[in-house]
Amino acid sequence: PVMFAGGHRTTEVIFSALTAYQNPLGKSVAKTQLQSYQYNSIIKILARRGYHSGFFQGSSKETSGTGSFAQSLGFEFSFGKKDVIKRTYEENYWGIHDPDLYNFTLNKIQNTIKEPFVVGINGATTHDDKIPVGIKKINFVENENLNNQLNTLHFSDFALKNFVQKTKKQYPNTVFVIFADHVGGKISGNLENYMIPFAIYAPTLVKSEHI
Secondary structure (H helix, E strand, O other), X not given: OEEEOOOOOHHXXXXXXXXXXXXXXXXXXXXXXXXXXXXXOHHHHHHOOOOEEEEEEOOOOOXXXXXXXXXXXXOOEEEOHHHOOOXXXXXXXXXXXXXXXXXXXXXXXXXXXXXXXXXXXXXXXXXXXXXXXXXXXXXXOOOHHHHHHHHHHHHHHHHHHHHHHHHHHHOOOOOEEEEOOOOOOOOOOOHHHHEEEEEEEOOOOOOOOOO
């Protein structure tokens, strides 16, 4: 399914998705006077129902104030790339790759964040167009730039699949809400620039349906 984003950048999406508020048009609430206001959020609602929470980011948690902003919206814990010591892959321009972030997230769920839990994950792999050294590149298309992007998406999708399978096995009632944290944003005002892929995956709770 396709959804319409409440902004163009990660901090805008975090605010809009968690609070159901619209950002100031063309701007962000984060790092402005508006951030100091108290907003209700889905994280705070779940906390009142006994849920524990953490926000995980593949880049630095200080980037655009994302980590602190997520905590102001109700997350108990905030983690960034500097917190992830055990890694399999080198960093890209933005931070650690998704498999290392997912492994770190699962470890924290098992050892730090108590059940029931809600976590937010912002991966860094698809913020760049490079896959880790040692990963064999697939020839999807002849255009090199597009092929690099498709390989990055493929690697990120593979990491997400493994994370979902591992999490589902250990915590079968988990609901996965998956969407992009960035939209096009190149043609201001066009509705298409706010369209993002979106999916809810909860096989034990919700029947699969394409909307």
